[in-house]
Amino acid sequence: MHQIPDTSVQARFANGFARAIELICPGCNTKAMFEARPWQEHGGQVVATEMTCTRCGRPVLLVQLIDDFNNCKPETLFTYPAPGGRDCMTGVQHLQALSGPLARTYDSAVKLYNHAEWGPTALTVRHLLEGLCARLLPAEKRDLPLPRQLETLPRDIDLTRPLQDISHLMAPDGAFGRQFEDEAAIDKVTAENLLELAEQLIHYLVVLPGELAELKSRIATAPVPLRRGGSVG
Numbered sequence: 001m002h003q004i005p006d007t008s009v010q011a012r013f014a015n016g017f018a019r020a021i022e023l024i025c026p027g028c029n030t031k032a033m034f035e036a037r038p039w040q041e042h043g044g045q046v047v048a049t050e051m052t053c054t055r056c057g058r059p060v061l062l063v064q065l066i067d068d069f070n071n072c073k074p075e076t077l078f079t080y081p082a083p084g085g086r087d088c089m090t091g092v093q094h095l096q097a098l099s100g101p102l103a104r105t106y107d108s109a110v111k112l113y114n115h116a117e118w119g120p121t122a123l124t125v126r127h128l129l130e131g132l133c134a135r136l137l138p139a140e141k142r143d144l145p146l147p148r149q150l151e152t153l154p155r156d157i158d159l160t161r162p163l164q165d166i167s168h169l170m171a172p173d174g175a176f177g178r179q180f181e182d183e184a185a186i187d188k189v190t191a192e193n194l195l196e197l198a199e200q201l202i203h204y205l206v207v208l209p210g211e212l213a214e215l216k217s218r219i220a221t222a223p224v225p226l227r228r229g230g231s232v233g
């Protein structure tokens with residue numbers, strides 16, 4: 001189930017339940033209006049219905065939580081399958097901390113994507129990558145073309161820095177190392193922090209390289225789109 005914001009609802013039935021919802025259709029990948037059939041209550045806690053894309057007819061399941069008075073609970077509208085749009089990445093607050101303008105550019109790219117504006121999305125992403133390189137690279141390299149900037153990035157940024165403090169934490173006199181002396185005294189907060197440390201490390205060392213490799217192979221095997229109006233063959 002995918003939660004969709006109440007602001008996506010464009011029209012409601014007299015009882016307050018959604019009647020028309022604008023979403024990126026998971027079937028035709030365009031921003032489209034969905035029209036809901038009459039809702040049915042289940043167990044006094046949810047109402048459910050089906051809605052269909054007015055462009056391609058694709059059906060989507062719709063579920064809404066209700067309160068004791070049969071009113072919609074705010075922000076509890078769910079669809080299955082998920083609409084075609086994207087949520088912002090987790091950890092976007094760190095991008096905001098690095099650079100407000102870069103975070104806004106990223107936000108624009110996601111918004112354009114969620115409006116099915118594919119070309120402007122791609123141009124904004126390119127602008128984002130250029131801004132990111134300019135922010136992270138030394139001044140003398142900021143005028144290089146983007147591919148050269150990306151090439152030089154791993155040499156100019158200290159990629160080992162996120163890993164450097166971990167050994168100190170785990171050393172016998174480190175914050176975590178000390179705690180292993182008395183396993184029974186380890187509390188929930190320590191266990192949680194340690195688990196999160198391991199997850200971050202796995203993400204950096206294993207998940208990121210794995211997902212980039214998968215993305216590269218998807219890009220390599222994607223069909224090349226025909227240029228509109230161009231000659232074929």
Ligand SMILES: [Zn+2]
Nearest residue numbers: 025028053056
């Ligand atoms: Zn559709």
